[in-house]
Amino acid sequence: MLHPHVRPRRLRSTPAMRRLVAETRLHPAELILPMFIREGAGGPVPVGSMPGVVQHSLDSFRAALHEAAAAGIGGVNLFGVPEVHDAIGSGATDENGILNVATRIAREEVGDALVIQTDLCLDEFTDHGHCGVLAADGSVDNDATLVRYAEMALAQASAGAHLVAPSGMMDGQVAVIREALDENGFHDTGILAYSAKYASAFYGPFREAVDSQLKGDRRSYQQDPANRREGLREATLDLAEGADIVMVKPAMAYLDVLADVAAVSDVPVWAYQVSGEYAMVEAAAAHGWIDRDRAILETLTGIRRAGADAVLTYWAVEVATRLLGRSA
Known part of the structure; x- marks a missing residue:
């Protein structure tokens, strides 16, 4: 009978042993909570396709910020939901626009405890839903959009953002934003670049x-899901343009791209566990098809294992609270 002397199972034998030799760990500080703030809302408005996620009113937003800080997560990534949209997304640069108001509140309430990140994109604010200014033929005008992004960066930095997060996938966006920030004295405002962002069904x-x-769709500026090398190319360009952090989005279907970027980046690499990833787990768990808690931790561990230094996830506060409970 064969008696193998190499027995990897020795290191899986007990919970304590598995914990001791684990190669990848989750920590609350590595989790970032995306948050939606809805202009004119009288209270939190549930998002039907994302059970447990809401569009916040300003009051519920304040309470949620303090809950996030108490859980010890790393930061919050803010998205505004305006009442009025127009062709150029005017609300994005209005100092009294919902995103800039929310940013000021977040900086005042928890700015010493959390990193305040702001979505720098026009899609929430335009009446056509695209991430930029449209040309006469209906296409997104890259260079005209860069002008708006520079203006938006200054508005967000003025409101108190620690990190501005350009997510529109316009060519040259990081360089233009960095130049605008530096020329106006915002040398300490960082750029979280959505570097490899794919045109995803998720x-x-x-x-x-x-x-x-x-x-329509965003396939003319977001990346083709078929392309792996292109993701690395986009991240490399953003690094050269001065990105402080680069990100891959979505996460689970693009772990190969995430690993590629992490292997070469000299700045932190993050990943965004997007709404569809969240909704799939929640829906399957609601039907009793998977173990919800285990699936959440497994997906986040997989993203970290692939190379993400931090993860944007709608489960950030829940998972951080669980992690804190385990270490108590």
Whole structure:
């Protein structure tokens, strides 16, 4: 009878042993909570396709910020849901626009405890739902959009954002934003670049969350899901343009791209566990088809294992609270 002398199972034998030799760990500080703030809301408004996620009123937003800080997560990533949309997304640069108001509140309430990140994109604010200014033929005008992004960066930095997060996938966006920030004295405002952002089917629930007005699709500027090398190329360009952090989005279907970027980046690499990833787990768990708690931790561990230094996830506060409970 064969008696193997190499027995990897020795290191899986007990919970204590598995914990001791674990190669990847989750920590609350590595989790970032995306938050939606709805202009004119009288209270939290549930997002139907994302059970447990809401569009916040300003009052519920304040309470949720303090809950997030108490859980010890790393930061919050803010999205505004305006009442009025127009062709150029005017609300994005209005100092009294919902996102800039929310940013000031977040900085005042928890700015010493959490990193305040702001979505720098026009899609929530435009009446056509695209991430930029449209040309006469209906396409997104890259360079005209960069002008708006620079203006938006200054508005968000003025409101108190620690990190501005350009997510529109316009060519040259990081360089233009960095130049605008530096020329106006915002040398300490960082850029979280959505570097490899794919034209994904997994964004569906998010569009409900931000009341998207999208007509058509974004395949002419977001990346083709078939392309792996292109993701690394985009991240490399953003690094050269001065990105402080680079990100891959979505996470689970693009772990190969995430690993590629993590292997070469000299700045932190993050990943966004998007709305569709969240909704799939919640829906399957609601039907009793999977163990919800284990699935949540497994997906986040997989993203970290692939190379993410931090993860944007709608489960950030819940998971942080569980982690804190385990270590108590």
